[in-house]
Amino acid sequence: MKFTSLLWLLAFIGLLALVFVIEHELSDSKISDTEVDSIKVIEPPDVMPGIYIDQTITPTSAKNRRELYDDLLKVCQEEQVPLKQLTAKQRSQLGTMRLQRWIDGNITAYRLESWDYQLAEPQETPHCYFELISRGRHVLIEADGVTGIHLNDNQPYQLKPLSNIDASLLLRSPAREDVRSSDKMTMVAGQPCVNSSIASQDEVKTCTWSGGVEWGFEPRSQAIESVLTAPQYQLFRSIILKQTSADNSVDTIMTNQFVIGEPLDKKAFTPKAATALSSQNLQR
Numbered sequence: 001m002k003f004t005s006l007l008w009l010l011a012f013i014g015l016l017a018l019v020f021v022i023e024h025e026l027s028d029s030k031i032s033d034t035e036v037d038s039i040k041v042i043e044p045p046d047v048m049p050g051i052y053i054d055q056t057i058t059p060t061s062a063k064n065r066r067e068l069y070d071d072l073l074k075v076c077q078e079e080q081v082p083l084k085q086l087t088a089k090q091r092s093q094l095g096t097m098r099l100q101r102w103i104d105g106n107i108t109a110y111r112l113e114s115w116d117y118q119l120a121e122p123q124e125t126p127h128c129y130f131e132l133i134s135r136g137r138h139v140l141i142e143a144d145g146v147t148g149i150h151l152n153d154n155q156p157y158q159l160k161p162l163s164n165i166d167a168s169l170l171l172r173s174p175a176r177e178d179v180r181s182s183d184k185m186t187m188v189a190g191q192p193c194v195n196s197s198i199a200s201q202d203e204v205k206t207c208t209w210s211g212g213v214e215w216g217f218e219p220r221s222q223a224i225e226s227v228l229t230a231p232q233y234q235l236f237r238s239i240i241l242k243q244t245s246a247d248n249s250v251d252t253i254m255t256n257q258f259v260i261g262e263p264l265d266k267k268a269f270t271p272k273a274a275t276a277l278s279s280q281n282l283q284r
Contacts, residue, residue: 048215049261050104052268053239057227058252059114062095069094069117069130076128084129086117093132099227099253101235102269106170109269110235111138113151114228115276134274139232141166149271152279156271165233175213183219185210188241189255198223203246209239211260225250 069091076083086094097114113136120129139148139157146166148157162170179185184195186207193207210219221238223245224230243253 048103048105050259050264051101051212052103052257052259052262052264053099053101053255054257055099056254056256057097057099057112057114058254059095059097059226059228060248060251065095065116066091072119073128073130079126082125082127082129084120084127086130086132090115090117090132097136097227099235100268101239102264103236104264104269106143107269108141108169108236109139109271110232111271112136112227113138113275116279118277132276133279134276135279136228136274138271140269140271141169141232143170147271149273151274154273154278165231169233169236175216175218177219178213179210179219183210189258191241191255191258191260193241194219196220204250205242205244206240207242209241209258212239223250224253227251227253 069086073083073085076085093115094117095115097112100111102109113134116133116135118131118133120127120131134151136151137148138151139146141162143162144159145162146157146160149155150157179194185192186195187193188207192210194210196206196208198204198206204223206221206223208219208221209217211217213219218238221240223243224234224240227235240253241255241258243250245252
């Protein structure tokens, strides 16, 4: 009985920590729309090549989620109860997110999926059965409107008409400025990007894709504090290929793959269910 109480106390503390992190992200996410002083309009070409980007996002809370899982697993092992632990790959996913973006002509889509753990429902016999869960969204933006799936419960969005901002993601309005001769350039995932240190956040560094200026992608951007709570336009107005912070104050962004000018898998645009159990099970 003591073990069961301790086990569920640890699990409850972990859940409270997760809820706190989510609420903190929602309340603290600040989006800046500071305009540049010098504007240079770049006319977009008639045809933009297809683009696919696959990134790993590591929020500031990721390390904490893995540590909480390890602590709970240790208690289960010490008590020698029936155990089903996560695989090494699943453990590495805890607290992280995968961001995928597809841009092709007048169709744009993105999928943002994050992973965490939960314990299966308690039974009469004490046991520790860990399960991987997902939350996030898969969104399709096209001329007919915006559709998608909530990965939290795998329920579809209702079709929504395009807002002005949504429409701009399809039309790719001209970029406001070009790359400057003074910019510090580097390559990430085979693509050129502009290195920047955020003026208001000394410890934050970004590298923003500079190869899409002619198609309306800005070569500079504000840091994204929380990708999970960032509005759609911020994920497409410019493409941050890499983001780091020495003080762990913003999400870390790393680009795994950047494909441009090759045929895209049209089926990938279509919203699909979560890859793990939906996070609605957190409420069980």
